Amino acid sequence: MHYQFARRLDAAPESFLDRLFAVSRDPDIISFAGGLPMTALIDVAGIRDAAAAVFADEGESALQYTTTDGYLPLREYIAARYRTRLGLPATAAEIRITNGSQQCLDLIAKCFVDPGTVVGMERPGYLGAVEAFSYYEPRFRTVPVTAEGPDMAAFSALCHEEKPAFFYGIPNFQNPSGTSYSDAARRACADICRETETIFYEDDAFGELAFDGQPRQPVKKYAPECGVMSGSFSKTVSPGMRIGWVYAPEPVIKTFDCVRQAADLHPNALAQAIIHRYLTTHDYEGHLARVRRVYAANCRQMCDLLDDLLPDITHTTPAGGMFMLATMPAGRDSMALFDACLKERVAVLPGVPFYAEGGGHDTFRLNFSTATEEEITVGMGRLAQAYRHCG
Amino acid sequence: MHYQFARRLDAAPESFLDRLFAVSRDPDIISFAGGLPMTALIDVAGIRDAAAAVFADEGESALQYTTTDGYLPLREYIAARYRTRLGLPATAAEIRITNGSQQCLDLIAKCFVDPGTVVGMERPGYLGAVEAFSYYEPRFRTVPVTAEGPDMAAFSALCHEEKPAFFYGIPNFQNPSGTSYSDAARRACADICRETETIFYEDDAFGELAFDGQPRQPVKKYAPECGVMSGSFSKTVSPGMRIGWVYAPEPVIKTFDCVRQAADLHPNALAQAIIHRYLTTHDYEGHLARVRRVYAANCRQMCDLLDDLLPDITHTTPAGGMFMLATMPAGRDSMALFDACLKERVAVLPGVPFYAEGGGHDTFRLNFSTATEEEITVGMGRLAQAYRHCG
Numbered sequence: 001m002h003y004q005f006a007r008r009l010d011a012a013p014e015s016f017l018d019r020l021f022a023v024s025r026d027p028d029i030i031s032f033a034g035g036l037p038m039t040a041l042i043d044v045a046g047i048r049d050a051a052a053a054v055f056a057d058e059g060e061s062a063l064q065y066t067t068t069d070g071y072l073p074l075r076e077y078i079a080a081r082y083r084t085r086l087g088l089p090a091t092a093a094e095i096r097i098t099n100g101s102q103q104c105l106d107l108i109a110k111c112f113v114d115p116g117t118v119v120g121m122e123r124p125g126y127l128g129a130v131e132a133f134s135y136y137e138p139r140f141r142t143v144p145v146t147a148e149g150p151d152m153a154a155f156s157a158l159c160h161e162e163k164p165a166f167f168y169g170i171p172n173f174q175n176p177s178g179t180s181y182s183d184a185a186r187r188a189c190a191d192i193c194r195e196t197e198t199i200f201y202e203d204d205a206f207g208e209l210a211f212d213g214q215p216r217q218p219v220k221k222y223a224p225e226c227g228v229m230s231g232s233f234s235k236t237v238s239p240g241m242r243i244g245w246v247y248a249p250e251p252v253i254k255t256f257d258c259v260r261q262a263a264d265l266h267p268n269a270l271a272q273a274i275i276h277r278y279l280t281t282h283d284y285e286g287h288l289a290r291v292r293r294v295y296a297a298n299c300r301q302m303c304d305l306l307d308d309l310l311p312d313i314t315h316t317t318p319a320g321g322m323f324m325l326a327t328m329p330a331g332r333d334s335m336a337l338f339d340a341c342l343k344e345r346v347a348v349l350p351g352v353p354f355y356a357e358g359g360g361h362d363t364f365r366l367n368f369s370t371a372t373e374e375e376i377t378v379g380m381g382r383l384a385q386a387y388r389h390c391g
Numbered sequence: 392m393h394y395q396f397a398r399r400l401d402a403a404p405e406s407f408l409d410r411l412f413a414v415s416r417d418p419d420i421i422s423f424a425g426g427l428p429m430t431a432l433i434d435v436a437g438i439r440d441a442a443a444a445v446f447a448d449e450g451e452s453a454l455q456y457t458t459t460d461g462y463l464p465l466r467e468y469i470a471a472r473y474r475t476r477l478g479l480p481a482t483a484a485e486i487r488i489t490n491g492s493q494q495c496l497d498l499i500a501k502c503f504v505d506p507g508t509v510v511g512m513e514r515p516g517y518l519g520a521v522e523a524f525s526y527y528e529p530r531f532r533t534v535p536v537t538a539e540g541p542d543m544a545a546f547s548a549l550c551h552e553e554k555p556a557f558f559y560g561i562p563n564f565q566n567p568s569g570t571s572y573s574d575a576a577r578r579a580c581a582d583i584c585r586e587t588e589t590i591f592y593e594d595d596a597f598g599e600l601a602f603d604g605q606p607r608q609p610v611k612k613y614a615p616e617c618g619v620m621s622g623s624f625s626k627t628v629s630p631g632m633r634i635g636w637v638y639a640p641e642p643v644i645k646t647f648d649c650v651r652q653a654a655d656l657h658p659n660a661l662a663q664a665i666i667h668r669y670l671t672t673h674d675y676e677g678h679l680a681r682v683r684r685v686y687a688a689n690c691r692q693m694c695d696l697l698d699d700l701l702p703d704i705t706h707t708t709p710a711g712g713m714f715m716l717a718t719m720p721a722g723r724d725s726m727a728l729f730d731a732c733l734k735e736r737v738a739v740l741p742g743v744p745f746y747a748e749g750g751g752h753d754t755f756r757l758n759f760s761t762a763t764e765e766e767i768t769v770g771m772g773r774l775a776q777a778y779r780h781c782g
Contacts, residue, residue: 001588001616001617001640002588003590003640003642003643003646004503004556005502005503005646006501006502006503006504006505006508006527006556007505008501008505009502009646009649009650012649012650012653021458035456036455036456037455039451039455042451042454042455044446044450044451044454047446047450047454048443048446048447048450051442051443051446052439052442052443055435055438055439055442056439059435059438059439060430060433060435061631062631063433063435063438063629063630063631063632064427064428064430064433064629064630064631065426065427065625065630065631066631067412098655099490099655099656099659100655100656102654102655102656103654103655106653106654106655110397110399110526111396111397111400112395112396112397113397114397114398114399117397128653128656131652131653132653132654134653135501135650135653136397165395165397197392197393199394225392226392234456238454238455238661239454239455239456240452240453240454240455240456240457240659240660240661241454241659241660241661242655242656242657242658242659242660249392249394251394252394255394255396255400258400258403259400259403259526261522262403262497262519262522262523262525262526263493263494263497263523263654264489264490264491264493264494264497264633265490265491265493265519265633266633267633268490268631268632268633268659268662269630269631269632269633270629270631270632270661270662270665271659271661271662274661
């Protein structure tokens with residue numbers, strides 16, 4: 001039997017994740033390669049109690065088919081949080097619940113990308129977005145991102161000359177680099193997007209994880225009609241329940257609904273109700289503060305160990321999120337480092353898959369949200385060993 | 392702001408579902424138009440207990456990220472049920488968990504359909520499949536399906552001459568018609584698929600709902616390498632938890648994994664664990680027997696009332712599932728009937744969206760799994776009134 005797969009399969013990048021999964025299953029390996037929130041910080045008891053309350057009060061509706069748009073009380077909660085936390089004029093009508101924010105990437109690409117359509121990305125940019133978009137066969141055009149935000153000349157040229165379907169960015173504590181846009185960069189992006197009628201897709205998976213707890217203004221605030229934002233409870237409540245959302249102007253939401261209904265009908269009714277119950281009956285702010293404290297301490301520890309043990313490697317210094325990016329001296333190769341690391345029983349993520357137009361061989365991503373303090377100490381020691389061996 | 396949507400949006404059929412949702416929200420309307428399992432038959436207490444056990448034993452892992460392939464114990468359960476119930480040599484390695492079986496339709500099309508690729512469908516065929524596939528811009532080619540199965544000459548001509556990426560069918564208690572393939576038709580389909588290397592996509596959402604409780608042999612049994620099957624717990628346990636699966640040969644599964652990971656990373660970990668716990672700690676066979684009994688009685692009642700009240704309408708006589716198809720005398724239009732029905736506070740589903748190549752104006756679908764005995768009596772009386780008025 002010969003299976004004739006679709007042409008789009010050829011466009012998909014080779015996934016590095018199989019190797020990563022193998023790594024993450026080996027308990028002897030300390031992994032800085034993944035992107036899991038710390039298991040000990042998941043409020044299992046709180047979510048259990050929320051689930052019990054849902055079964056008691058609304059079990060039948062939480063187990064029956066529901067609507068494509070998502071659980072209205074949860075959409076209202078998210079809209080209210082946008083209003084109070086960020087001053088955005090959000091309403092539930094502009095918000096849709098998705099299977100994590102990863103599903104937003106797939107569906108927004110399905111709404112906007114035909115084969116050959118230009119999609120703008122950050123360089124480096126989130127590899128999960130590269131993978132999601134690739135199946136729609138776009139032409140990726142990337143803009144370098146520094147500690148202040150995108151290179152504005154390059155961003156402007158892209159929007160003016162290449163008319164991308166959208167630009168995809170993570171202004172807060174980016175994956176993989178951990179850097180954030182300055183407020184000036186956000187305003188400049190908004191101006192250019194308005195001028196060129198470019199959609200700015202703002203993936204805000206990490207905004208709630210600012211170490212200082214302070215919100216940053218989204219690009220969408222300065223260009224509402226251009227702004228498509230997505231968010232997620234995966235980093236703050238539970239990834240296993242797969243609840244994220246998209247917040248977008250009405251014409252986008254209407255199209256999104258059609259595409260989403262055809263894709264899998266509607267979001268998980270039970271998980272939506274449980275998350276909403278948890279958010280509204282537990283101390284979510286206290287929980288977030290605890291998560292931020294732990295991740296901030298882990299990040300500081302990792303930065304300090306990098307400086308001490310590996311002084312010729314430069315790295316970003318995140319103010320939130322879960323990741324930092326390290327850059328080795330020119331000529332060094334992160335795939336060689338990856339292999340050397342496995343011998344020392346530590347894992348890092350080579351940067352290459354984050355560069356949609358190629359490059360990044362001298363970079364690797366470090367996650368600081370999964371490992372404990374002790375694991376970070378031991379793991380960074382192993383990384384230093386590995387680095388010496390693969391020189 | 393002008394939003395430039397992708398070309399594929401033009402290919403999508405106009406959805407009838409918005410009007411349907413409005414109907415389903417009006418408590419004064421008795422709806423035979425939807426496709427919900429009966430709410431009273433959802434074992435809320437049993438699922439609640441299963442959830443409590445999951446939180447107690449494996450709460451952390453049920454709330455953390457998990458693998459794309461799905462919860463291994465659930466995949467093993469499904470494989471074992473295929474082995475014991477249908478004699479299929481299924482293993483967990485050939486099974487993947489999805490967000491209901493609707494997601495399988497989207498992802499299989501993503502794996503196999505480029506713009507212009509031929510996709511074979513039944514006529515009439517499941518409208519949710521038409522919608523899912525449409526976004527990949529196929530050319531639909533349909534084969535008439537009667538009470539015995541597909542028109543074999545037409546099926547053979549399609550497979551030999553048009554080389555479809557796959558043929559999509561529902562051999563058991565089809566949506567919308569409620570008819571099933573004879574065993575001879577299944578064998579003949581399998582022979583033709585093997586001969587022509589055509590994938591037979593066998594949507595088995597209703598196989599467990601045979602009124603006599605007896606399994607029918609799938610086409611995949613007679614052509615394993617050609618067979619891609621999907622199943623769902625939506626009709627048997629709970630639709631709100633969105634747990635379905637696909638069972639396919641290894642090369643298809645490998646491609647499916649890549650596509651699925653990019654789409655939304657992995658299935659809901661909590662819902663998978665709860666469903667598995669429910670299946671293995673509750674009397675699932677007893678539950679299924681109860682569901683079958685109620686649906687069989689509802690179906691009989693509806694058929695009898697159709698015969699009594701609307702003798703010039705012909706209808707299928709399902710042996711399982713949730714739907715039957717009614718055909719009016721030539722010249723009658725089901726959209727006019729739909730409007731007349733709403734005035735009488737009853738809803739049926741016009742057949743047109745089930746005909747991917749057009750036609751079906753004289754048909755409508757009736758659901759018998761949602762309404763109670765009394766609602767069926769009252770609702771069929773209203774339908775008879777409406778039919779007289781729109782003549």
